[in-house]
Amino acid sequence: MNLREAILTHATVDGDIVKVDGFLNHRVDPVVIEGVGAQIAAWMEDRQPDVLLTAEASGLPPTAAAARILGLPYIYAKKYVGPGERYSFAREISSPTKGIEYRVEVARHVLTPTMRVGIVDDFLAGGRTAAALVDIAEEAGCTVIGSAFVIEKAAAGGRALLTQRNVDVFAVETIERIENGIVVLAD
Amino acid sequence: MNLREAILTHATVDGDIVKVDGFLNHRVDPVVIEGVGAQIAAWMEDRQPDVLLTAEASGLPPTAAAARILGLPYIYAKKYVGPGERYSFAREISSPTKGIEYRVEVARHVLTPTMRVGIVDDFLAGGRTAAALVDIAEEAGCTVIGSAFVIEKAAAGGRALLTQRNVDVFAVETIERIENGIVVLAD
Numbered sequence: 001m002n003l004r005e006a007i008l009t010h011a012t013v014d015g016d017i018v019k020v021d022g023f024l025n026h027r028v029d030p031v032v033i034e035g036v037g038a039q040i041a042a043w044m045e046d047r048q049p050d051v052l053l054t055a056e057a058s059g060l061p062p063t064a065a066a067a068r069i070l071g072l073p074y075i076y077a078k079k080y081v082g083p084g085e086r087y088s089f090a091r092e093i094s095s096p097t098k099g100i101e102y103r104v105e106v107a108r109h110v111l112t113p114t115m116r117v118g119i120v121d122d123f124l125a126g127g128r129t130a131a132a133l134v135d136i137a138e139e140a141g142c143t144v145i146g147s148a149f150v151i152e153k154a155a156a157g158g159r160a161l162l163t164q165r166n167v168d169v170f171a172v173e174t175i176e177r178i179e180n181g182i183v184v185l186a187d
Numbered sequence: 188m189n190l191r192e193a194i195l196t197h198a199t200v201d202g203d204i205v206k207v208d209g210f211l212n213h214r215v216d217p218v219v220i221e222g223v224g225a226q227i228a229a230w231m232e233d234r235q236p237d238v239l240l241t242a243e244a245s246g247l248p249p250t251a252a253a254a255r256i257l258g259l260p261y262i263y264a265k266k267y268v269g270p271g272e273r274y275s276f277a278r279e280i281s282s283p284t285k286g287i288e289y290r291v292e293v294a295r296h297v298l299t300p301t302m303r304v305g306i307v308d309d310f311l312a313g314g315r316t317a318a319a320l321v322d323i324a325e326e327a328g329c330t331v332i333g334s335a336f337v338i339e340k341a342a343a344g345g346r347a348l349l350t351q352r353n354v355d356v357f358a359v360e361t362i363e364r365i366e367n368g369i370v371v372l373a374d
Contacts (some may be wrong), residue, residue, distance in 0.1 A: 022296065026262060026265065026293075026297055027260055028260060028263070029260050030254060030255065051214075056244035056247075060248065060251065064220075064248055064251040064252070068217065071217055073214055075214045076244060106213075107213055109209065
């Protein structure tokens with residue numbers, strides 16, 4: 001079962017939210033995640049990243065799978081709610097789905113200037129998390145070599161936000177729209 | 188660099204807390220995590236798990252690495268602070284390091300009765316998180332076939348707690364004690 005089959009067979013729709021917790025972001029299917037990791041690794045490889053950067057927790061499975069294939073380390077930004085006092089690069093993010101503000105943080109000692117950073121996450125929707133990771137990498141003096149996502153929600157505008165920042169975007173699958181509660185994927 | 192070398196060379200100590208965020212639970216080193224995954228997979232294999240179960244976020248890297256080698260799916264329990272209303276198996280946990288109460292949850296649809304569940308986490312200290320995962324698996328009608336950790340803190344009592352529950356424990360490395368700010372590992 002590849003990702004496309006998994007989405008079409010097992011994703012459930014609740015309003016605007018596409019739930020993929022049976023194979024991607026709660027229970028992780030071994031065949032789906034290896035396929036996703038291979039596709040992300042193939043897209044990243046020519047761009048020669050030194051490290052992959054994601055945000056906890058649901059970014060971790062695809063990042064771990066791609067990083068293993070590339071033989072690279074990966075960093076996962078921590079998320080915190082409430083005041084911070086850690087020695088880190090940090091950005092505030094408001095989450096419309098969760099209705100809260102949270103902060104993504106990367107410790108300064110793990111991001112070295114001049115590193116080539118590939119950004120990975122499970123979903124690209126509005127692009128807030130990915131843009132925060134771009135900010136953090138650039139503040140650290142790193143070069144962002146591109147961003148890869150398991151599932152892009154085309155209508156949410158994240159691709160435009162990242163492209164404006166000169167960050168190329170790859171998505172393994174793209175949700176064009178939701179029609180009568182059914183997910184319609186791009187060809 | 189294997190885990191033992193990584194701990195002895197790169198772990199930092201702050202009071203009782205051993206920080207391994209340079210290679211295990213913030214930046215993940217590709218050689219360390221593959222070695223850890225292989226050792227956990229080797230210990231798990233004869234016990235024939237159907238699925239590995241961990242908690243977000245820092246349990247994910249070792250679980251993903253071991254699950255890939257075993258060719259198994261994995262489930263990561265979500266952590267929430269505040270009231271819950273999701274259709275899930277849940278347990279409350281108080282975290283002495285973080286000073287908060289939080290809840291670990293697993294959706295009912297991902298844990299099927301009679302499954303053989305192997306529990307994995309990065310640290311075994313007091314064993315609260317692992318015991319909550321055991322509770323959740325047993326409430327779901329599953330059999331816990333053992334628990335594996337990257338680093339055990341021997342003085343914190345988690346092994347006894349799990350052994351009392353008839354859950355066998357494996358740790359890749361064991362911290363015997365901290366002596367003058369230096370980590371002392373078991374042989």
